[in-house]
Amino acid sequence: MIPSAPKTIWSASVNGQDVQAIAPSNAVLLDVLRDGVGMLGVKRGCDLGTCGCCTVLIDGEPRLSCLCLAGQVEGQEITTVEGLADGAYLAPIQTCFATHGGSQCGFCTPGFLMSAEALLTKSQTPTREEIALAIDGNLCRCTGYQQIVDSIEAAAEIKRGDAPAANPASDPHPNPHPDGPDEPSMPPGHAR
Amino acid sequence: MAGGYRQQPGASSGGTRKDGKRVAGKQKFPPPGSGGSRPNMAPRDLDFIPESVGGKEPQPAGSHIHDRYRTGTEVGKSRALVDSHAKVTGQAWYGDDVRLPNEIIGKILRSPHHYAKIKSIDTTKVEALPGVLAVATGADAPNTFGVLPVTKDEHAMAVEKVRHVGDLVACVAAVDEATAMEALNLFEIEWEVLDPVFDPRKGLEDQDEPIHWRGKYHVGTTNVQKRVFQEFGDRSLVEDPTASSHGKWRMEGVHHGFTEPHAVVAHWDPNGRLQLYTPQQVPHYVHRALSTVLEVPMHQINVIRTFVGGGFGGKSDPFPHEMCAAILSRKAGRPVRINFTREEVYWINRGRHPSYIEVKMTADKEARISGFDIDALIDGGGFASFGHVTSYYNGVLATAPYELGSFHYTGARVWTNKPASGAMRGHGAVNTRCAVEVGLDEMAEQMQVDPIDLRLANLLPPHSRTISGFRITSNGMREALEKVRQGSQWDSKFRQMPLGKGMGIGCGFFISGSGLPIHWDPNRFPHATVHMQIDMDGGVTVHTGAADIGQGSTTAVAQVVSEVLALPIEMIHVRSHESDTSPVDLGSYSSRVTFMNANAAIRAALDIREKLLNAAWEMLGYHPDVLVLNDRRIYYKHDPAVGVSYLEALHKAQEDKGSLISSGAYRSPPMGGVHKGAAAGLAPAYSFSAYVAEVDVDVETGLVSCTNVWAAHDCGKALNPLAVEGQIIGSCHMGLGQVLSEKMVYGRTGHLQNANLLEYKIPSIHEMPHVTPIIVESSDPEGPFGAKEAGEGPLLPILPAVVNAVYDAIGVRIRDLPLTPDVVWKAISAKTKELGGIDETEMPSPRLEHSPLQSTLVARASEHKDRDRRRQRSEDTTAYVNGVLFGFDPNQPLEGQVEGWKSAVEPVPEQLAELGLAGKAWLKKEQRQMGGEQ
Ligand code: FES
Numbered sequence A: 001m002i003p004s005a006p007k008t009i010w011s012a013s014v015n016g017q018d019v020q021a022i023a024p025s026n027a028v029l030l031d032v033l034r035d036g037v038g039m040l041g042v043k044r045g046c047d048l049g050t051c052g053c054c055t056v057l058i059d060g061e062p063r064l065s066c067l068c069l070a071g072q073v074e075g076q077e078i079t080t081v082e083g084l085a086d087g088a089y090l091a092p093i094q095t096c097f098a099t100h101g102g103s104q105c106g107f108c109t110p111g112f113l114m115s116a117e118a119l120l121t122k123s124q125t126p127t128r129e130e131i132a133l134a135i136d137g138n139l140c141r142c143t144g145y146q147q148i149v150d151s152i153e154a155a156a157e158i159k160r161g162d163a164p165a166a167n168p169a170s171d172p173h174p175n176p177h178p179d180g181p182d183e184p185s186m187p188p189g190h191a192r
Numbered sequence B: 001m002a003g004g005y006r007q008q009p010g011a012s013s014g015g016t017r018k019d020g021k022r023v024a025g026k027q028k029f030p031p032p033g034s035g036g037s038r039p040n041m042a043p044r045d046l047d048f049i050p051e052s053v054g055g056k057e058p059q060p061a062g063s064h065i066h067d068r069y070r071t072g073t074e075v076g077k078s079r080a081l082v083d084s085h086a087k088v089t090g091q092a093w094y095g096d097d098v099r100l101p102n103e104i105i106g107k108i109l110r111s112p113h114h115y116a117k118i119k120s121i122d123t124t125k126v127e128a129l130p131g132v133l134a135v136a137t138g139a140d141a142p143n144t145f146g147v148l149p150v151t152k153d154e155h156a157m158a159v160e161k162v163r164h165v166g167d168l169v170a171c172v173a174a175v176d177e178a179t180a181m182e183a184l185n186l187f188e189i190e191w192e193v194l195d196p197v198f199d200p201r202k203g204l205e206d207q208d209e210p211i212h213w214r215g216k217y218h219v220g221t222t223n224v225q226k227r228v229f230q231e232f233g234d235r236s237l238v239e240d241p242t243a244s245s246h247g248k249w250r251m252e253g254v255h256h257g258f259t260e261p262h263a264v265v266a267h268w269d270p271n272g273r274l275q276l277y278t279p280q281q282v283p284h285y286v287h288r289a290l291s292t293v294l295e296v297p298m299h300q301i302n303v304i305r306t307f308v309g310g311g312f313g314g315k316s317d318p319f320p321h322e323m324c325a326a327i328l329s330r331k332a333g334r335p336v337r338i339n340f341t342r343e344e345v346y347w348i349n350r351g352r353h354p355s356y357i358e359v360k361m362t363a364d365k366e367a368r369i370s371g372f373d374i375d376a377l378i379d380g381g382g383f384a385s386f387g388h389v390t391s392y393y394n395g396v397l398a399t400a401p402y403e404l405g406s407f408h409y410t411g412a413r414v415w416t417n418k419p420a421s422g423a424m425r426g427h428g429a430v431n432t433r434c435a436v437e438v439g440l441d442e443m444a445e446q447m448q449v450d451p452i453d454l455r456l457a458n459l460l461p462p463h464s465r466t467i468s469g470f471r472i473t474s475n476g477m478r479e480a481l482e483k484v485r486q487g488s489q490w491d492s493k494f495r496q497m498p499l500g501k502g503m504g505i506g507c508g509f510f511i512s513g514s515g516l517p518i519h520w521d522p523n524r525f526p527h528a529t530v531h532m533q534i535d536m537d538g539g540v541t542v543h544t545g546a547a548d549i550g551q552g553s554t555t556a557v558a559q560v561v562s563e564v565l566a567l568p569i570e571m572i573h574v575r576s577h578e579s580d581t582s583p584v585d586l587g588s589y590s591s592r593v594t595f596m597n598a599n600a601a602i603r604a605a606l607d608i609r610e611k612l613l614n615a616a617w618e619m620l621g622y623h624p625d626v627l628v629l630n631d632r633r634i635y636y637k638h639d640p641a642v643g644v645s646y647l648e649a650l651h652k653a654q655e656d657k658g659s660l661i662s663s664g665a666y667r668s669p670p671m672g673g674v675h676k677g678a679a680a681g682l683a684p685a686y687s688f689s690a691y692v693a694e695v696d697v698d699v700e701t702g703l704v705s706c707t708n709v710w711a712a713h714d715c716g717k718a719l720n721p722l723a724v725e726g727q728i729i730g731s732c733h734m735g736l737g738q739v740l741s742e743k744m745v746y747g748r749t750g751h752l753q754n755a756n757l758l759e760y761k762i763p764s765i766h767e768m769p770h771v772t773p774i775i776v777e778s779s780d781p782e783g784p785f786g787a788k789e790a791g792e793g794p795l796l797p798i799l800p801a802v803v804n805a806v807y808d809a810i811g812v813r814i815r816d817l818p819l820t821p822d823v824v825w826k827a828i829s830a831k832t833k834e835l836g837g838i839d840e841t842e843m844p845s846p847r848l849e850h851s852p853l854q855s856t857l858v859a860r861a862s863e864h865k866d867r868d869r870r871r872q873r874s875e876d877t878t879a880y881v882n883g884v885l886f887g888f889d890p891n892q893p894l895e896g897q898v899e900g901w902k903s904a905v906e907p908v909p910e911q912l913a914e915l916g917l918a919g920k921a922w923l924k925k926e927q928r929q930m931g932g933e934q
């Protein structure tokens, strides 16, 4: 093994949780988040600051975690895609990406979600141009962006309260506990 | 019966939290099998049940054989992809997200030379580095592989010689990445550097040391990997043309640019079986290649396809790094993970071939297209990959949608010392399509007719045959053209806009699954197989090998099963990740998945449906013909109250055997001609598309921006309109990149200069025009519920539409792609010089004054429109083959035709002198004729 930089204990708040990770002092935030903290939802598309897949929120601001040393954000509040949902309940932006075609292969999605979320916390009435400016650091090869912008617009509408939130049927983790044994029975009416 | 029939007793709606949200793990959920969180049967959705079976869904293209299995559940409804929640929560696991206990990191040593022999590799120092756990070189895996069985020319790592900068030389696995990187510096290699070839035109000449040696099939001693010659139709028709176009094109290579770099994890489990995790479009070929390279039987290998972060053809070859990971892991006895950097992604490439294309086209006095003459020289880079097929596609996929008097194609693919080209969205068809569509535009200009009318008057009808013998079934080309004409207000804008603003048209057609599968004997095995299983709880598990690469194939399969069985889609679980559990699937390429897998899935579901209906028959006493399958309930047609729930029927059906199990398969019908290469481009159906693009050209800087696109695509039937639109817009994006900004730049020294996403210019959101996707549904007779492909075809028309629009804007035809500002500006300044040195801003814009031919075309188009309608709806079932427009008799074989009509797949000696650039490959003889093996 070649000698590495001295290991330090890195601590920050990730998705509302105080975390600590042992990392070399020169570690890049993306690596620490993925392998130290286990947030594999943060994607590595290029490692060069060119694709936006690794976008996370640092104190609410979208930043490229591949261009950021972990040490720089020590003690700060970091939000990754894993932190968007409230337990099993998806944030409006997540539901809308699903229902409006904002995600095809999905690899760019975590990055877009974070950029979009940052925008929507600031403004709930963004124009399409403002949305474009907010996500222009993110690259998507599948969607051609149009349905991503649609998704963000739809999420803004929900956040403003102009549209109802997702219906409960989209609950991703329904509890399959039966009320009783699964006994088939005749429906009401007059089945023979 | 408002609300429908309750499916199960005791099911109540979910519990809620104070703030109105339902609590995970707490809410009541109906008993298993009753389906999702809806306790009651939903009423039949008549809007999604076709007219022909009593619903309200209009069917302008006629009824379909699958209509009677429509239940109004899923087909035709825009819906989220079934795996979208995994994607938006960050839980989708891509190649780089696989973490196995005790894993180590692999790294690859890549060639610094373009072309060199490896005289020796000394690994002593590498092995001595603490932390290095395994080292491998070409000697560890001498067997060759390749995606096509006819051209297996790749090794896991270079054996004997390297063929491009970045070619794999050796690999190491170490405890961490830093150690592995350090180890790469310790290899001691003795090279003998050879003379590289970069220019494909040079590759046509004899070399001292060809890049590969194909034995008795080698063409001279050149670097020609594949050459193709095809000639059909009546060549005499091209004489005395009324209009002609002759274009010489140069198209740069482009890359798929998927966002997920390749990554692979290999692990030999304690039983000695290989588990390989990889983001692959075609897991089955990797499976085969691994077996060959590692010399392990296929059943001892389990290929696990992770989520795929974009493929577009770029993840469809079996890759050497996948072999490397397996070899390293076998040596080290620990799981090995290899992640690519973005740069390595470009080294492995497989993007679109850099091409030199020459197209000569002619039209006769009635503005019929009398001849297409295409010559395509394509640069294959270091390996064959899909090149054999690409060589054909460059020609044969230009034989529709127009009726041609004659067709002449020469193509050659040449090996060069660059990263290998391969298959990319629109495989092989994109570049020539651009060239011929621009040629048509030019001929329309010469004849002073509207280019859309020129096209409308020369289309092949539905249920016809192309000049090369492809069987066209459904055909929505005409409707697509009409819709974009209308949507874009073409008639009031084309050739009427001021300088710098322009509008152009382009068309395309593409295969919906290849009729002849690679690696498969079509007579013995089906193209696609789907297995299905329903246990007591009523959930349906579908096993398919179809690789979802973001296009939504898993969703398509779930949708059709859900539709046939009338079950909520949450009850359908598609398993497609592991080769251990999925039936063999040929993979996600040639746009085959929806067509073939959904067809197989329908068949499997029909088997189950029949069992359920028979059970209900036994319980209710009504014959299945009078039973209706609706949301989790089967009932008597005339009295919905008389019926059984899905679970009851299921349990009845399971009485004897337990789980219901079925299997469905799809095989394309026998078709096509018998000439050499007849199978290339054959497909059970073809998609059609027409685009109008609007551009702004800044005449002072040469900057082209596309502002609007009207994109009509005939996908047969949109199973999921949202996904089809997504494919159309995404295709526009990728095509726009190729036509405006993307290129792989090789410097004078042959080095790839822009192997990163900053300098490889993929359009960002600011470069994207507004796209208006228009779905055309021609209902294909063999497609699942009428569907055809929508993933690749939509890419083709955008290139020519933009190039033609640029002409409309500034009156200059540019045949160098991409149209970067420097290229456009050069063309503009040449034009201004030609016009006597006028200022760019004073250039005249092209205008259109209709000639008398225009009315001939309009009349013919309207006649043909009627013909097409009758053929589409099967009111007219007479034979139609390409050439009828020119007097060809479809009821006579070729030999029985009047003089002139012919078909040839090799040039006659007299032709040799006049062949184009790629045609020069025919000047050399195959070793076979020169006396065999060397
Ligand atoms: S991985 Fe950070 S921008 Fe690409």
Ligand code: FES
Binding pocket: A102, A103, A104, A105, A106, A107, A108, A109, A139, A140, A141, A142, A143, B259, B309, B310, B550
């Ligand atoms: S969805 Fe595939 S890159 Fe954006």
